[in-house]
Amino acid sequence: MYKNFAETPEPLRAHLGETSPERRARIEAMIARYPDLAPDELAELVRWYRREASAMDVALIASNEAVSEAFGAFCRAHVAPFSLRDKAITVLLSAGVAGLFAFGLLAEAS
Numbered sequence: 001m002y003k004n005f006a007e008t009p010e011p012l013r014a015h016l017g018e019t020s021p022e023r024r025a026r027i028e029a030m031i032a033r034y035p036d037l038a039p040d041e042l043a044e045l046v047r048w049y050r051r052e053a054s055a056m057d058v059a060l061i062a063s064n065e066a067v068s069e070a071f072g073a074f075c076r077a078h079v080a081p082f083s084l085r086d087k088a089i090t091v092l093l094s095a096g097v098a099g100l101f102a103f104g105l106l107a108e109a110s
Helices: 010-015 021-033 039-052 055-062 068-078 084-109
Strands: none
Touching: 021 039, 021 055, 021 068, 039 068, 055 068
């Protein structure tokens, strides 16, 4: 009923942007030891999540029962739902929309 994505052929795996099995095994080993990681390992894990991990990688690791609890703790501690940059863009876009709306009301009133 369920497909084992670990058995996905290499060309399809590359198409999905999936991390190599060896790299994912290293990441899972670090996650299993979380929060007892050296600072450089934690930096590598954060960098992997932000720069390398595909949605498939995150799903495969999150669904691995051996590390899912530690992965959840890592994500809660180190993966912000919105970065400062995302928040700044949201504020600027909202201000722009509000400005356009106000301009439209002023133009209509005169």
